[in-house]
Amino acid sequence: MAVNLFPIPFLLPLAAGIVVLLIPRPVKWVRESLALLATALTFAAALLILIHGSPELRIALIRLGDFALDFDLVATPLGSFILVFAAGFGFLVCLYSLPYMAGKAGRREYYAFLLFVVAGSACVLLADHLLLFLIGWEVVTLSLYFLVTTGGPEAREGATRAFVMLGAGDGCLLLGIGILWFLQKTFTMSGLRLPVDGWLPGLAFLLMLAGAIAKAGAMPLHTWIPAASRGAPASVMALLPASIDKLLGIFLLVRLSTGIFALGPGMGTVLMIIGSVTVIAAVMVAMVQHDLRQLLSYHAVSQVGYMMLGIGTLTPIGLAGGLFHMLNHSIYKSCLFLSAGAVEREAGSTDLDELGGLAKAMPATFTACLVAALSISGVPPFNGFVSKWLVYQGTIESGSPVAFLFLVTVMFGSGLTLASFMKVIYAVFLGKTSERTRAVKRETSAAMLVPMAVLALLCIAFGVFYAFPLTHLILPGIGVPIGIAGIWNSPLAAAFLAGGFVLGLLVLLAGRIGTGMRRASAFVGGEKVGARVSERVAASRFYDTIRSLPLLGRIYDAQERGVFDPHVQVGRLGASLVGVLRRLHAGNLLWYLAWSLMGMAVFLALFVFLR
Amino acid sequence: MSAGIQAAWYGFVFLVFPGFLFTAVAGLLASWVDRFVTARVQWRVGPPPAQPLYDVIKLLGKEIIVPESGNRAVFFAAPLAAFAAALAISPILWIPLLGGESFIGDLIVVAYLLLIPPVCLILGGFASGNPLAALGASREMKLILAYELPFLASLATAIARNGFSILISDLVRRPPVIGSLSGALAFVGALLCVQAKLGYTPFDVAEAETEIIAGPLVEYSGALLALWKLAQSMMLFILPVFVVAVFFGGINLGGWGLLWVVPEYVLVLALIVVIKNTNPRVRIDQAVKFFWRGLFPLMAAAFVLAVIGRTYGIPWL
DSSP: OOSOOTHHHHHHHHHHHHHHHHOSSOOTTHHHHHHHHHHHHHHHHHHHHHHHOOOOEEEEEEEETTEEEEEEEOOOHHHHHHHHHHHHHHHHHHHHHHHHSTTOSOHHHHHHHHHHHHHHHHHHHHBOBHHHHHHHHHHHHHHHHHHHHTTOGGGHHHHHHHHHHHHHHHHHHHHHHHHHHHHHSOOBGGGOOEEOOSHHHHHHHHHHHHHHHHHHTOTTSOTHHHHHHTTSOHHHHHHIIIIIHHHHHHHHHHIIIIIIEEOOHHHHHHHHHHHHHHHHHHHHHHHTOSBHHHHHHHHHHHHHHHHHHHHHTOSHHHHHHHHHHHHHHHHHHHHHHHHHHHHHHHHSOOBGGGOOOTTTTOHHHHHHHHHHHHHHTTOTTSHHHHHHHHHHHHHHHTOOHHHHHHHHHHHHHHHHHHHHHHHHIIIIISSOOOHHHHTOOSOOOHHHHHHHHHHHHHHHHHHHTTHHHIIIIIHHHHTOOOOOSSOOOHHHHHHHHHHHHHHHHHHHHHHHTTOOEEEEOOOBTTBOOOOOGGGSOOGGGTTHHHHTSHHHHHHHHHHHTTTTOHHHHHHHHHHHHHHHHHHHOOSOHHHHHHHHHHHHHHHHHHHHHTO | OOHHHHHHHHHHHHHTSSSHHHHHHHHHHHHHHHHHHHHHHTTOOOOOTTHHHHHHHHHHTSOEEEETTSOHHHHHHHHHHHHHHHHHHHHHHHHHHTTSOOOTTHHHHHHHHTTHHHHHHHHHHHHTTOHHHHHHHHHHHHHHHHHHHHHHHHHHHHHHHTTSOOOHHHHHHSOOTTSSHHHHHHHHHHHHHHHHHTTOTTSOTTTOHHHHTTGGGTTOOHHHHHHHHHHHHHHHHHHHHHHHHHHTTOOOOSTTHHHHHHHHHHHHHHHHHHHHHTOOOOOHHHHHHIIIIIIHHHHHHHHHHHHHHHHTTOTTO
């Protein structure tokens, strides 16, 4: 390709976003069509960059001695494949938003910042200069704040909390980049390969790691996701915490652990520990949630654990598994958030206790949600299973008996995920209808169904024919060929499953010849089952047996008080520090004078003794 | 091998051996063994060997009653998917056991596939629109959580004894796992977990006929119930085979192997049936506590023993 496509994924959405912000009183749909067009074109350009590649672009902007700010864009195989998906999610969410956001306030900011998110992530994924990378990263963080606030007044608090935590993570990233520059005197990412041997490189790695895990939402910097989910539009949750933030966070993590730093097994183990703890702890919390959004956002935390575990194994296969899981997670989790949005739009609530029986009115949403739920639970032959299987294999190959502890932990976490989603399926779609859901008579709008259907189909396609994304996207991305002796024959297993289904159908048909089918009311030991609320089996109480186990119960209580939330803890620490200062400021003039004199005495002493 | 022959081969594998025909016949026989042993324990004569087959055929001829308040599509799809999964596990487990191609992590794949039938049972129960079925399905889910932790730990012990190999085909070439202290412990744990996986007393809390009228199955009738029964019989064959393969050093059908494998399988099956017939049903919270607090630490200890045994070269540990 002679034409340099690089600036398109970055500049086009940026320009479109500015235009959207500037249009004062728009003609109907002009913002929407502009955003849709811009994301579609960005997606196309990203696809072209992935297929044809593109020459690198290096423009020197500022030079001050060693310090250089350059506009360097390089299409790495990893960055350009993630860009395709980031732009694709941008487009799908934009399409979904047309009916979803229709009639809501703040649409101008919504579409503008949606475009800025795409531009920012293009900048992050293509940048070869750490400061450019950081700028793109900040644009995404800032846009997240504004996108969450479009959810209305109740979203403000969550938006602030997300911004504070992500900002802290970004600050760590900046510090880490500073240390890196101090050590290497360069910002060019492709030239860096720093062994983590001393305390300073180790500190730089940990600081940048904090930035990555805050963005991806792993523990302990995860609490912004559930907080943001309280008020944010479901489409924003699907776009950012579910997909783009994961893509960017894990992209940085992979760049850190395989490119910028050369990690030893010690740091790998740190990643594996964070990963396993994240999987199990977050899913335990997710299981007992009563609200669909909260539940999904805790799962968005839990799933990061698998990616970190895979990358922490430092084996090629574990790395491939971690990356593949990142991709799969963004597919099924955004599908889940989008279906939650559809349910919310039609039924008016995401409280599990108020929903039920929606499968009848919304069969397409139900099917998409079921496929995504089975995928996230790792049921073969869906996509979540394949990437988990790769992660498990990497864990075993990393070769220590301790790795088995991680393995059993995360496999069990997968079972807990399944339990959690069975609860969702029952509470929202099956089960008895509630007053709210009885009023729902129609399926949601087509523009919302299409993105869900595309994502659900991707779940199946990437599960059954996983060899295609693995060999064409993931493996070139990590640049290491893996020899797999014999691989999971997913197409054959899927064929067996489909064949079994057909065979079962034949048995069923053979049985039904000559006999009829009858509809009757449910049998409850001879009693009549009414539609009364008291006769519903409340899904939100499913796992109370587990919640009330002695030790676990106490941990759950502590979690609900915010003991494990760094936002709350740092807040308390800050408050106690400020409390000391507040006591000093008693408003008494004599005290102030005394303090000033004491300060002057200290300065004098310093000047005298340090001269 | 040309594509045509390969397709024909997979068709054979799927339909005849070790797929549908073999698994279904063996499963129905296993369920006869279950009923026969139960009858002997209760001092009865017991049914003839073909009785489970007659039952399935009889059910196929009965009319299907669909609950008004449920979701019809899922209600129908659940038993079909459970049946399909039971059918698909069989070749994936048997081909490497019989010396065919194995792939890395197939042990983990089988452990995952074994979860599909219970998941289908849960979905089917939820789709029935019956409070008793919903209650039973939620219990089944909690039961899965309860037994999966010690089950995975016992598998980890077996894997450790096998030199950290997760290939099913490697099981055949190693000394049996059960011939060591850790292996024997893990076998006992795995057997109890299989008991729960099959939904047999003392862990039949999900179906609990005398309490919640078969739980998730309460609304099923006719051909759909026949499919459930068939799928459950197939699992009654597959699960003990899995345990035998993992803990008794694989399945060797060549030479004198057959003379060993059948008694081993029948022994495991008989143990399961005897446990079923000599224990009362526990409550769901008791089951969770038993698996998490009782069995899991034991399995973890077995794993530690196995690792110590390997590291210091003590074969009996």
